[in-house]
Amino acid sequence: MGSAYKPFSEAELERGRAMFLRIFGPDYGAELCEQLEQNDFNRQLMTRIAPEVWDQEVVDLKTMILCAIGIVTAARHDVGYFVRAGIHHGITREEMEAVIMLAGLEAGFPSAGEARRRLDEAYAAHQTMLDRLQPDS
Structure with a gap:
């Protein structure tokens, strides 16, 4: 059975990494970025959903x-x-x-x-x- 999510581009993965590093810093952020490798659910949250909220400038x-x-x-x-x-x-x-x-x-x-x-x-x-x-x- 395949993933329920469309494939993740390198640009999306980089956007998620950049967001976590910006919010949590280079050390703890890097640890949290390891979760991107765990599963598509985490990638969906960390690259598509969370950046839409955390990257707002309001x-x-x-x-x-x-x-x-x-x-x-x-x-x-x-x-x-x-x-x-x-x-x-x-x-x-x-x-x-x-x-x-x-x-x-x-x-x-x-x-x-x-x-x-x-x-x-x-x-x-x-x-x-x-x-x-x-x-x-």
């Missing part, structure tokens, strides 16, 4: 990342991806916590508590990645 990238943190907090999903994007773009921990608090107020505090815990995990994971990428002194 709202700046910092605002979009903060909105994404609020949305995934409210939905009780893992905020780690977007916390790490925020770190890359210089969004402060305090700004991210404020958005998590707002989402908790409006969507329920269990979701904010979970997101706050994952904020710590994402910071730790990001530091672990940076430490791993540092050349030995």
Whole structure:
């Protein structure tokens, strides 16, 4: 049985890679780009759907990342991806916590508590990645 998706061009794959590198930075973005090789479903999301939203120039990238943190907090999903994007773009921990608090107020505090815990995990994971990428002194 073949794929339900039309074939992916190299230009589409490059667009998806460029988007992830822009949002998540060269290190974490490169790790996420590996998902392009997993299956056509990921390629569909990462090369055709996500760039249509994330490449809009109506709202700046910092605002979009903060909105994404609020949305995934409210939905009780893992905020780690977007916390790490925020770190890359210089969004402060305090700004991210404020958005998590707002989402908790409006969507329920269990979701904010979970997101706050994952904020710590994402910071730790990001530091672990940076430490791993540092050349030995």
